Amino acid sequence: MDEAAFRSGICAIVGRPNVGKSTLLNAILGEKVAITTPVPQTTRHAIRGIHTTADAQIVFIDTPGIHKPRTLLGSRLNDVxxxxxxxxxxxxxxxxxDGGVGRGDAYLAEVLAESGVPLIGVLNKVDRLSRNGQLPALAALAELGEFDEIVPISARRGEQVELLVDLINQRLPEGPPLYPLDITTDSDQAQRIAEIVREKAMVAMREEVPHSIAVLVDEAGPGRTDGVTAIFASIYVERDSQKGIVIGRQGAVLARIGTAARPEIEALVGTPVYLDLRVKLMKEWQRDPKKLDSLGY
Known part of the structure; x- marks a missing residue:
């Protein structure tokens, strides 16, 4: 590789909650490294996704949506x-x-302007808009700040995603790769497993306790059967009444979470998986700094 001609750099994906940041990252990488749900504030960590081609490497940082926090967890997500x-x-x-440019976008644009970092504006979910409907939305986005480019895309359908990547590549400084050429994320396996379980639990609990759920992998290693990976994970909730909701009648909801998570975990670890999920109580963890620390937030 001719390192003098190679480009590399770091690109943050920023926006309000539920605008499609994680869906965009997954579309760029062609694989799932960030969980996605219809629930706002699904992303809780700064997740790095690494896109490498013959002449460039972009390290994307998928960030939590910036919002008005109601808990200590919310404040910490904004800080992240x-x-x-x-x-x-x-x-x-x-x-x-689809949702329209609003006051939250304007506030975030002011934060970004103060950072002085070059900006590319992305209007996502254009598959839900008519051609005529795109024009006022693009104009509203353009009024928010000084953008190098403005790109309408559908992350869900992959429309214009390749164009966006090309525009980012053009703006990277010359330099060697920042990560090995064959990886797509620096998240460790335990964190990715925990996130898969949390995603399935959030989807199952969409109308009830999604933000009260946290997941930790307690143990992972060879199972009792050859070629099987045994994974023991805990799903934490904040109130005792939530335990019954997550477990469900005769364990039906917890079993559904495990059934949905297992195929993705097996694809990640490369073996059949024995998945043991337990639901545990950690009272008001979203508001307790020590408990947040213990959960990795």
């Missing part, structure tokens, strides 16, 4: 998102074309 702006070469600012 804003901290991700430090040292980046470029920011992709995503807005929801």
């Amino acid at each position: 998102a804003q901290g991700a702006l430090d040292g980046v070469d470029l920011v992709v600012f995503v807005v929801d074309g």
Whole structure:
């Protein structure tokens, strides 16, 4: 590889909750490294996705949606998102074309302007808009700040995603790869397993306790059967009444969560999986700094 001609850099994906940041990252990478649900504030960590081609490497940082926090966890998620702006070469600012540009987008645009980092504006979910409907949404996005480019996309359908990647590549500084060429994320396996379980639990609990759920992998290793990986994980809730909701009648909901999670975990670890899920109580963990620390937030 001719390192003099190679480009590399860090690009943060920023936006309000539920605008499609994680869906966009997965579409760019062609594989799932960030969980996605219809529930706002699904992303809780700054997840790095690494896109490498013959002449460039982009390290994407998928950030939690910046929002008005109601808990200590919410405040910490905002800190994670804003901290991700430090040292980046470029920011992709995503807005929801279907939901419309609003005050939250305007506030975030002001934060980004203060950072002084080059911006590409992305109008996502254009598959839900008519051609005529896109024009006022694009104009509203353009009014938010000084953008190098503005790109309408559908992350869900992959429309214009390749164009966006090309525009990012053009703005990277020359330099060697920042990560090995054959990896797509620096998240460790235990964290990815925990996130898969949390995603399935959030989907199952969409109308009830999604934000009260946290997941930790307690143990992972060879199972009792040759070629099987045994994974023991805990699903934490904040109130005793939530345990019964997550478990369900005769364990039906917990079994459904495990059934949905197992195929993705098996694809990740490369073996059949024995998955043991337990539901545990950690009272008001979203508001307790020590408990948040213990859960990795």
